[in-house]
Amino acid sequence: MKIGNIELGDRPIFLAPMEDVTDPAFRLMCKKFGADMVYTEFISSDALIRLVNKTTQKLSICDEERPVAIQIYGRETDAMVGAAQIAEAACPDILDINFGCPVKKVAGKGAGSGMLQNVPKMLEITRAVVESVKVPVTVKTRLGWDANSKIIVDLAERLQDCGIAALTIHGRTRAQMYTGEADWTLIGDVKNNPRMHIPIIGNGDVTTPQRAKECFDKYGVDAVMIGRGSIGRPWIFKEIKHYLETGEELTSLSFEWKMQVLREEVLNSVERLDERRGIVHIRRHLAATPLFKGIPNFRETRIAMLRTESVKELFEIFETIKPAEVSE
Missing domain, CATH: 3.20.20.70 (Aldolase class I)
Structure with a gap:
């Protein structure tokens, strides 16, 4: 084309x-x-x-x-x-x-x-x-x-x-x-x-x-x-x-690999703007990602994730989200 x-x-x-x-x-x-x-x-x-x-x-x-x-x-x-x-x-x-x-x-x-x-x-x-x-x-x-x-x-x-x-x-x-x-x-x-x-x-x-x-x-x-x-x-x-x-699904992208991509998105956004505005900007991506779909009892984690304005706190929350918890 x-x-x-x-x-x-x-x-x-x-x-x-x-x-x-x-x-x-x-x-x-x-x-x-x-x-x-x-x-x-x-x-x-x-x-x-x-x-x-x-x-x-x-x-x-x-x-x-x-x-x-x-x-x-x-x-x-x-x-x-x-x-x-x-x-x-x-x-x-x-x-x-x-x-x-x-x-x-x-x-x-x-x-x-x-x-x-x-x-x-x-x-x-x-x-x-x-x-x-x-x-x-x-x-x-x-x-x-x-x-x-x-x-x-x-x-x-x-x-x-x-x-x-x-x-x-x-x-x-x-x-x-x-x-x-x-x-x-x-x-x-x-x-x-x-x-x-x-x-x-x-x-x-x-x-x-x-x-x-x-x-x-x-x-x-x-x-x-x-x-x-x-x-x-x-x-x-x-x-x-x-x-x-x-004609086949790509199965090699692990949960942790995808989490690392989200971390990179956060850091790119913070670098382009500043810490607070960068995290606020990236919230739409974190709220929309299908990566967290199916995780039981995730509501409180989601709320905390979308409220923080600190990269350190956000990444600490990321660390609590384990691939074993995901139902796919």
Whole structure:
């Protein structure tokens, strides 16, 4: 599979852009475990053109994580064009436009998946951004605004006509947010539309190697994007790649090996921020990891783990969690 001139291999697996998750350290970790392409956190075009320091910091990428995409969002054409040009100067391999974020503070203002209610504006922005930069431009969006407006099959053609190099589709509507099950049927319909010639990337509820393989085999997508399934489990890319290559589950990753990965995540976060903020930042990963699922009487340990602001205390808690206690 290729996006523009970027070769991504056969059945590639991507790390989805996620706010407060896909910082440089996490992207590098996922890359180390086999992610074929990673995305930055999504970046506000309005904040970027005003050169807000916290926003411009999100443009920081390094060669070790390539290929890497910078993702921007917004609702005004001029701001999106300006942001695209600033982002291009950071030398990403790909520039991605977010038309999929469902959260109220984004979609409620007409950006992200809010653009699904204003398709002419979406197309205007897409066309303008494509024309304003030389780097390949891609789009990430959803099936539609709600169950009564699943417009993705037609919309995909229109976005392709704007000159995008690939399209990522999350298999939910904006109204669904992250509830219910992702519907890959329409993603497959887009991919199998004979008028579509750009790569189609599927996203939504891929949390196992078996499901990743099924999405390639059943729906024919060119790539699979992993979002929430990687939080607290960056080794999912290693598991999926092994399964795609061998047809067998990867059983060599021990409980202690995975715990060491979590320790590394904690230390990376603390190094990037500081001890208190770094631990607060990583709590989402610790709360989401499936590693602790099935441990009996774990509630008090979880509470203590998510309350501490000290690396020493957190690691001492980690030491009390033994692999023999895990029921798998």
